[in-house]
Amino acid sequence: MDEQVRKDYEEYEKQGRIWGNFDKEGIKKIKFERPDRRIIKELIKLDDLTCTISDVLDSMGINGAIPASYISPIIPGKKLVGPAITLRSIPERKTPTQGYLDKDFIRMATRDVYYLAEPGDVFVSDYNGDLEVSNLGGQSCTVAKSCGLIGSVCNGAVRDIPAIMKMDFPVWSCGRTPKTGKFRLAAIEINGPVTLWKVTVLPGDLIVADDSGVCVIPIDKVEQVFEKVKSILAEEANMREMIEKKVPIAELKPHYRKRYK
Amino acid sequence: MDEQVRKDYEEYEKQGRIWGNFDKEGIKKIKFERPDRRIIKELIKLDDLTCTISDVLDSMGINGAIPASYISPIIPGKKLVGPAITLRSIPERKTPTQGYLDKDFIRMATRDVYYLAEPGDVFVSDYNGDLEVSNLGGQSCTVAKSCGLIGSVCNGAVRDIPAIMKMDFPVWSCGRTPKTGKFRLAAIEINGPVTLWKVTVLPGDLIVADDSGVCVIPIDKVEQVFEKVKSILAEEANMREMIEKKVPIAELKPHYRKRYK
C-alpha cells in the first residue's frame, strides 16, 4: 500500500467510511483528482453527448467509445456524466455451493467503494463482460445513492432490475440476471485500472453515458474535449436549422463535414 | 402411454379438451401436482422475486436461475408466478417450402397444451434457444389467455409482438421473429422434461419471472423456498431502511450479509 493511500485510509477510517472487510492492499487510490465540476454541469445539459464526444476522441486518436450494442442502459432515456470510481472482480475459486457450505465470507465490495466515493461519482465495475453473474443489485444501488453516487456502468451483469427501475437509478450493463455475485465473484482491486468492453478506465476519468453507449474521457483530456464539444454543437445546431429550412445543397455543402477539415 | 395418462386423456376428451391432432403417445402427463396456490398468491405480491429466489436456490445447491441476458421479457415490468406446463419441439425434417408443397399437416401443438392446462398455469416451450423460428404468436396467446394461462416462457423465439403487447400477455423469450414455426418445428412431447437455457423444467415446477430473468423452483422445494424468501425479505426491508437513514457502518455491518452466515 502506497504511503499516501495509507494516510487517506486512516483519515477515512476515522470518518466512518471504511467497511473494513476488503483487504486494504487492494485499494489503489482513495483521494484522487476529478474533472472540473463546471464542465460536468455544462456537459450534462447537452443532447447526444456520447456521439459528439466519440467524434472528439476520434480526432485526438483516443480509444474511448463503447457501443450500446455491448453495454446498454437499464433505463432508456437516461444520461450520465461523472468521474469514475472503479472496482475489479475475479471469479471465486470455490463453486457457489461450496462457498455456502463453508460459510465463507462474501467478497463483493460495492459498499466499500461507495463509501470512498464523492457525490457525483459514477461507479464502474469490471467483471469481464460476464452475462450471468450480478455485479450489483437494488440494495447496492440504494447504498450508492445514499452515498451520492449518480449512476453505474458495469462490464458484466446486474440484478434487481425492477428495483433499479423504481429507484430511477441510471445503470449501464452488459446483461441482466437474477444470480448474485456472492460466492461467484471476488472483489480484487478498488480504484485501479479496469476495462469496459475494449476501453480502459482509470479512477477520475470522466464517464459519459446515454442510449447510444458510453464514453470514457481520460481525466487529463477533459478540458480539451469540452472545448471541442462546444464548437461542434454550435455548428451542428446551425446545420440542423439549415436542413429544416431545406436550403439548397450548394448552401449546405460548405457547412457539412466542416469540422473534419 | 402410461395407464394414468390414458385415463386422464379419456376424461379430458369427454370434456372437449383434446384437440386430437397431437400424437397421444407424446403426452407424458395430463393431471399432475401443482404448488400450493396460497404460496403463489404470496409470492406474486413481492418485488425483485427472481433475485431473492435465486439466492435461496443457491443456498440449497439448486441450479434454477436463468439470466434475462438469455431469456428476457417481451413486456418490461411484468412479473409472473405459476406452475409450468411444458412443450418440446424439434426441427421438421422437410424444408418449409417442401412442407407447403406437400400440404403437410402442421405439427405445432400450443393449443393442445393450453386445453390441458389449469387456470394460473405458465406455458413453457422449448425449441432449443433458436432465435429465428417462432414458438407462439398473438393468436396462440389469445387461446392461452382464454384457457386461463397467465403467461409463457420460451426457450426460443416468439412472434406477433405488437399483438402480445396489446393483449398485455406476459411472455419471456430468447428472441423475436416474424417467422412461423409452422413447417419449421414439430411438437414432440407435452408435459415432459424441458430445458430453459441451462435449467431443467418439469411440469408442475413453479416458474417465477421478472425483468431480471426467470427462476424454476422444483415442485418439491416450493414450500421450503417460500419460507426462506419470507425471512430474507423481512431482513432486507429492515436493512434498506437503515441504509436510507444512513446509520453508521458499525451499525449496518452486523446486518449486512447476515443471511449468508
Added chain:
Amino acid sequence: MDEQVRKDYEEYEKQGRIWGNFDKEGIKKIKFERPDRRIIKELIKLDDLTCTISDVLDSMGINGAIPASYISPIIPGKKLVGPAITLRSIPERKTPTQGYLDKDFIRMATRDVYYLAEPGDVFVSDYNGDLEVSNLGGQSCTVAKSCGLIGSVCNGAVRDIPAIMKMDFPVWSCGRTPKTGKFRLAAIEINGPVTLWKVTVLPGDLIVADDSGVCVIPIDKVEQVFEKVKSILAEEANMREMIEKKVPIAELKPHYRKRYK
C-alpha cells in the same frame, strides 16, 4: 454508368438533388419502379404485419423475413411500409486516426441517397451487420425526414439514439453505438442490391417492419402478397372472435390452420 442513369443524373443535378461527392459510377439506379401506393396505404393500417407477410412469403418459397432477434426497432411499437432505396458501404482502408490526420474526404453518403429518394421511401443501409460503427445518426435522420423518407433499416449500427427517439423517426438496426462511420466506412454503391441479415434487398422492394422484425417483398410479388394478406387477415379475425367466445374445439378445428391447406 448505364445510359438511363446518366440521363437521370443530369436531370436530378439540374433539380439540385445531387450532392456531388459520391462517385457517380457507384449509382446503379436513380429512377426505378415502386410498389403501388394504394397497397402501401392498405398495408400500413394492418396489425402484426411482418408475421402475416412472412407466412405469405413462406407459401411462395421466398426468403424474405428477418427476425427482430437480429434487426430490431430503436423505437418500440412502430410500423413501417415503404419502398427501399439502398446504400452499401465497406470498411475504409485507413484507420480512423490516419484518416483524420490526412484530412481525408469523408466517404459516407446517406445524404446523397436521401436526395435521390421519393417521399414515402425507406432507407436501407448495409454495412455487413457490424455492431460498432454507425451507419446514420440524428442529423442524417433530420435530412432523411426533410426529404420525405419515412424510416430506415440498417444492417449495422446507428447512433444519436436520443435524437432519433425525440424526432420519432422509425429506425431498425443491428446495434447502437456512439462511433461515427466517418473515416470508418466508405459508401460504395447507391441503389444496388444489398443484404439485410440473410435477405437480399433490391431498390423498389417493399420493406415492412414492426416489433417482430422486418420483411422484404420483391417488387414483382407485392400485388400477389397483398391479395394473400387480405384473405388471411379476414380468416384470422374470424378465428380470434371464435376463440374469444370459446366455441368448442369441434367448431374451431376446421378453421384452424385452414390457410395452410
Added chain:
Amino acid sequence: MDEQVRKDYEEYEKQGRIWGNFDKEGIKKIKFERPDRRIIKELIKLDDLTCTISDVLDSMGINGAIPASYISPIIPGKKLVGPAITLRSIPERKTPTQGYLDKDFIRMATRDVYYLAEPGDVFVSDYNGDLEVSNLGGQSCTVAKSCGLIGSVCNGAVRDIPAIMKMDFPVWSCGRTPKTGKFRLAAIEINGPVTLWKVTVLPGDLIVADDSGVCVIPIDKVEQVFEKVKSILAEEANMREMIEKKVPIAELKPHYRKRYK
C-alpha cells in the same frame, strides 16, 4: 413403456445387455429398423460424401445437413457411415458440488445405450449444443468400441481428447472440455428423437460424417438418396476429368450443373 419395447427389454436383460440404472420408461425403442448394410458399404467407399448427400437432400426438400462450422471432427480426415442410436440429456437440477455431497447416483447413460446397439451403429448424443460439459470421454469410447459402435456425433462437448485420438475412434462434436457430465447432465431418453444443431435425428437414420460436417438421411429415404448419389458421382468424375484436360468451355458447359436441370 410400449408393449414391444417391454418385450425387447426382457430379451436384452436375459442377454446381459441391460445395465439397469437408467429408468426403463425412458427407453423409446430397443429393436428398430436399420438401413441396408449393402448401401452403407458402398457409401463409405466414396469421397466427399457429406457434400454429395447434402445436394441430394436439397433436391428432395429435406433439412439434413450440419456444417462442420458447428459440429466438427475430433480426428481430421475420418469418415463415418452408420445408423443412429440416440441419447438425450438435460441439465441436472443440483449443482455438481451438491450432487457430490449428496452422493447422488450418476445419471449419464452412454453405457446403457451402447449395450443396446448393433455393430456398425453410430452413437448420437444430444445435450443442446453445450460447449462446456462432456457427453462422453475416452472410457466411454472404449466401451462403445467394445460393443461394435463405429463412431459418435455429439450435439455438445466431449472429453479425453488424447485418449480418443489414441484409440482412433471417430467422434464429431460442438466442443472439447475437461468437465465431466457427471452431476451436470442427466440422461432422459434412449432412442427417442434428438437434435443435432438444427437437424432432427431418429434412431435408425443414416448418419454420414466427414471433415465438411454431418448429414442425417431419414431411414425411409436412404435407398432413394443412394441411387441419386451414384448418378451424381459418375457425372462428377467425368466432369473432373474434363476439367483436368482443360477442354474448352463450350464442351464443359453442357455438363456443368447438369444435375440441377
Added chain:
Amino acid sequence: MDEQVRKDYEEYEKQGRIWGNFDKEGIKKIKFERPDRRIIKELIKLDDLTCTISDVLDSMGINGAIPASYISPIIPGKKLVGPAITLRSIPERKTPTQGYLDKDFIRMATRDVYYLAEPGDVFVSDYNGDLEVSNLGGQSCTVAKSCGLIGSVCNGAVRDIPAIMKMDFPVWSCGRTPKTGKFRLAAIEINGPVTLWKVTVLPGDLIVADDSGVCVIPIDKVEQVFEKVKSILAEEANMREMIEKKVPIAELKPHYRKRYK
C-alpha cells in the same frame, strides 16, 4: 459496363475465357494492374509473413490484417502470396427448395472468375461471413488450379474439405459445411470491392495468408510494405540470435522494439 471492360470482355470471349452465364454488367474489371512478381517471389520465401506485414500496415495507418480467429486455413502450415481477384455474392431470394422446383439457373460464378484470372492469382470470395453455405468446393478448386490460381480466401464457408486436403490447394475460410451455395447464393459482382471480415479488398491487392491469418496490402502500397518488411526481418533475425545466445539485457535492450522508434 465500362468501355475498357467491354473491350476486354470481347477479347476474352474470343480466347474462350468467358463462360457467359454471369451477367456481364456485374463484371467491374477484367484486366487490372497486379503487384510486381519479383516482390511476390521474395515474400513467399519469408516466415511469419502475416505478422510482419501486419506490423508494417500498422506503421502506415492501414487497416489490413484479419485474425485466423475469424478466417483460418483449411490446411495448416500453408502460406500464400498473390494478387486478389474477387467475387461478391448475395442470398438467393427463393428458398433452395423453390429454386430446385422451378429448375432455376444456378447463379454461382466461381468458374467465371477463374477464367478471367492470371496464373498466381488468389481467389477472394465474399459471402458476408456466413458459416453455413459453401462458396466453393473441391470441383471448383480443381477448376481454379487448372486456371493457375494458387489459393483462395473466403469470407464465408467452403465444402469438400477432404478433396481440398487431397488436392493440397490452400484455402482460408470462416467455416466448413456440406451445404452447397447453389440455390442459396447468387454471384453479383466480379472484380469489385469486397470485404474479408472487417477489411476491404480490391482486385489486384496483394493477399498474404498463413496460420496466423490473412493480410491485405493495397496494390499501391506493395512496394513500400516490401521495403519495410525486409528491414524488419533483418533486425529480427539479428535479435533472435542474440536471444538464443542469451546476451545480457543491457545488450539486448537497444535492439528490442527498435523499429517502433
Added chain:
Amino acid sequence: MDEQVRKDYEEYEKQGRIWGNFDKEGIKKIKFERPDRRIIKELIKLDDLTCTISDVLDSMGINGAIPASYISPIIPGKKLVGPAITLRSIPERKTPTQGYLDKDFIRMATRDVYYLAEPGDVFVSDYNGDLEVSNLGGQSCTVAKSCGLIGSVCNGAVRDIPAIMKMDFPVWSCGRTPKTGKFRLAAIEINGPVTLWKVTVLPGDLIVADDSGVCVIPIDKVEQVFEKVKSILAEEANMREMIEKKVPIAELKPHYRKRYK
C-alpha cells in the same frame, strides 16, 4: 510495492533479470512458492490429465477447469504441467496509429515476466479473451524458452503461429491473429491474480493443459489433488482392462462410478 517485493527486485536487478521498462509498482510478487517438482514430474507422465484433474476439482468444490472450446492448443497433442507466472494487460488508451505517430514507448511486458520466471514455469497472460490482438508471438516464445519456461496459456490471441509450431513450444490460446499487441495493449500487473476464461489463476498455481483444455490447481491443493488423481487412475486402468475383456455387466457395475460414491 510490498517490502519483500522491493528486496527481491533489487536482488534480481543485480542478477540482470530486470528489464526495467515495466513500472515496478505493477509487480505483485517476484519470489513465490511453487508446487512440489516431484508431483509435477509424476503428473506429466499421465494421460488425459485435465479430465482426471477436473473430476478431482469437482469433488472438492473448486472451479478450475477450462474447456478447449474456449482456450485450445496451438499444437495438438501437447501436454503441459507447471506453475503459473502471470501477466495482466489492458487496452491502450490511444489508437495504434496515434501510438505510432507519437513514438510512444511500447507497454507489452512478456520479456519482463520471463526474466522473473524459474525453469519449468508456465506463462499465463490475460487480455480479457480478446480474439484480435496478440499477447505473444514467436520471438517472445524464443525468449520464454531461453528463460526455461515450458509453455504458455493466453486468455486472448497469439501470433507467429508458424514460428510457434516450428519451435514446438506449447501454447494454449483463445485465438490466432497477425495483429501485434504493441500500441494495442498495455501490461499492467505482473504476478497478480488473473482470469483464464471464467477461472482465477494466482502465481504459483499449477497449470495443467492438454487437448481437452486447461485446469488450474490452487497451489495449496496440489498435494491433495495429486493423491486423488493417483487413486482414480489406478481404478480406471483396472476398469479399462475389464471393458476390453468384455466382462459381464454384473461384474463391471460395482467398479463403474465407484469413485463417485
